[in-house]
Amino acid sequence: MERWLQALQQTLAHGDAVVLVTVARTEGSAPRDAGTKMVVTRDTVSDTIGGGHLEFKAIEVARQVLREGGRGPTEVNRRLERFSLGPSLGQCCGGAVMLAFERLTIADLGWVKTLARRMTAGQATVRSVAFDSTLPVMLSDPEPGCESPDCLLWTGDASGPLLTETLVVDTFPVVLFGAGHVGAALIEILRTLRCTIRWVDERDAQFPKLDLARFPTLTIDANDAPEAAVDEAPAGTYFLVMTHSHALDQSLTERILRRADYAYFGLIGSHTKRKQFEHRLAARGIDPHQIARMICPIGVPGITDKSPEVIAVAVAAQMLQVVDSRVSHARPVTA
Structure with missing residues (x-):
C-alpha cells in the first residue's frame, strides 16, 4: 500500500x-x-x-x-x-x-x-x-x-x-533466490521500493530473523524445490539468482530463460561464470537472444567494491533503470 x-x-x-x-x-x-x-x-x-x-x-x-x-x-x-x-x-x-x-x-x-x-x-x-x-x-x-x-x-x-x-498500483514483482549476505543486504533496500518480494532459499536456517512488520511486501519461502518459484511468478517478474550453489544457479537460470517473459534477470557472478553458463545453456538449446538478456555480472557498471551492501545498491539501481525504462515505454504517446 x-x-x-x-x-x-x-x-x-x-x-x-x-x-x-x-x-x-x-x-x-x-x-x-x-x-x-x-x-x-x-x-x-x-x-x-x-x-x-x-x-x-x-x-x-x-x-x-x-x-x-x-x-x-x-x-x-x-x-x-x-x-x-x-x-x-x-x-x-x-x-x-x-x-x-x-x-x-x-x-x-x-x-x-x-x-x-x-x-x-x-x-x-x-x-x-x-x-x-x-x-x-x-x-x-x-x-x-x-x-x-x-x-x-x-x-x-x-x-x-x-x-x-x-x-494505480504500480508495484513490480521480485523473486530473489539466495539468502546469503548479498541477498540479506538487498532485502533491506527492496523493502523501501515499490515492489513485492518472494525470497527463496532451500535452507530455512539461512534466513535472518526479521521483524516482518517492517517488511509488509516480503514473503519468505524456505523451499526444497526452489525452481517452482520460477514457474509460479507472474509475467514481468524481476528475477535475481544468487544462491550458494553454481549447479542450482544454472538450473534456475535455464528455467527463467525458457519462460522468456521476465522483465529482468540478474545472475550473481564473474565474467568467467557468465562464459561457462553461456556455453552450457547454448548446449541445452536455450535461445541465444534469451542468453544475451541474462545480466551477469549484475549491478550498474563502474562499481568495483564487492562488499554485500555495495553490490546490493548497484543491483537495486540497475533494476530501477529497467523499471523506469518499462514505465516510459508503456506511457501513451501524445501529440
Missing part, C-alpha cells in the same frame, strides 16, 4: 485530523510529478513532495489549514496554492507547482478505507475532489483503457476547481 494512504488510515483511525497535500499540477521543472502526496499532522510528516523550501512552505500551509478547519460552517477544508520554484523559494528548478491541501477527519475514514481496499486488490481508482465546495470525495472506476496513473486539475464549474486523479 502507498505510504501516504497507510498514514491516512492510521491517523484518522485514531481520531486525529490530517492534511493531505497533493502536487495537483506542475509547470516546467519541478521536484516531483503531479499526483505526488504527503500527509501532514500537527507534529509529523509522512512521505515527501520533493523536500527543500517548497516542502517546508507546504508543511507550513498544511498546518495553517489544520488549525483553521473545523470551526463551524465556514471551516476551511480544501485549498489550492501555487508556488514558483525560483528565487522566492530558494530553489533552482525554475518551474512552478500547484499544491492541493485537503483537511481530513475521521468522517473521511470511509472513503480512505475503501480506497485502501481497492489499491490492495490492484484496482485502479479515480479520486475526484471539488475545491471551494463541501461535496464529498468521490471514488469511481476509470474509463476502459484509461488505467494509467494521472492527475489533472480542472477549472471546474459552480463547485470550483476539480482535482481528478487515477490511482
Whole structure:
C-alpha cells in the first residue's frame, strides 16, 4: 500500500485530523510529478513532495489549514496554492507547482478505507475532489483503457476547481533466490521500493530473523524445490539468482530463460561464470537472444567494491533503470 494512504488510515483511525497535500499540477521543472502526496499532522510528516523550501512552505500551509478547519460552517477544508520554484523559494528548478491541501477527519475514514481496499486488490481508482465546495470525495472506476496513473486539475464549474486523479498500483514483482549476505543486504533496500518480494532459499536456517512488520511486501519461502518459484511468478517478474550453489544457479537460470517473459534477470557472478553458463545453456538449446538478456555480472557498471551492501545498491539501481525504462515505454504517446 502507498505510504501516504497507510498514514491516512492510521491517523484518522485514531481520531486525529490530517492534511493531505497533493502536487495537483506542475509547470516546467519541478521536484516531483503531479499526483505526488504527503500527509501532514500537527507534529509529523509522512512521505515527501520533493523536500527543500517548497516542502517546508507546504508543511507550513498544511498546518495553517489544520488549525483553521473545523470551526463551524465556514471551516476551511480544501485549498489550492501555487508556488514558483525560483528565487522566492530558494530553489533552482525554475518551474512552478500547484499544491492541493485537503483537511481530513475521521468522517473521511470511509472513503480512505475503501480506497485502501481497492489499491490492495490492484484496482485502479479515480479520486475526484471539488475545491471551494463541501461535496464529498468521490471514488469511481476509470474509463476502459484509461488505467494509467494521472492527475489533472480542472477549472471546474459552480463547485470550483476539480482535482481528478487515477490511482494505480504500480508495484513490480521480485523473486530473489539466495539468502546469503548479498541477498540479506538487498532485502533491506527492496523493502523501501515499490515492489513485492518472494525470497527463496532451500535452507530455512539461512534466513535472518526479521521483524516482518517492517517488511509488509516480503514473503519468505524456505523451499526444497526452489525452481517452482520460477514457474509460479507472474509475467514481468524481476528475477535475481544468487544462491550458494553454481549447479542450482544454472538450473534456475535455464528455467527463467525458457519462460522468456521476465522483465529482468540478474545472475550473481564473474565474467568467467557468465562464459561457462553461456556455453552450457547454448548446449541445452536455450535461445541465444534469451542468453544475451541474462545480466551477469549484475549491478550498474563502474562499481568495483564487492562488499554485500555495495553490490546490493548497484543491483537495486540497475533494476530501477529497467523499471523506469518499462514505465516510459508503456506511457501513451501524445501529440
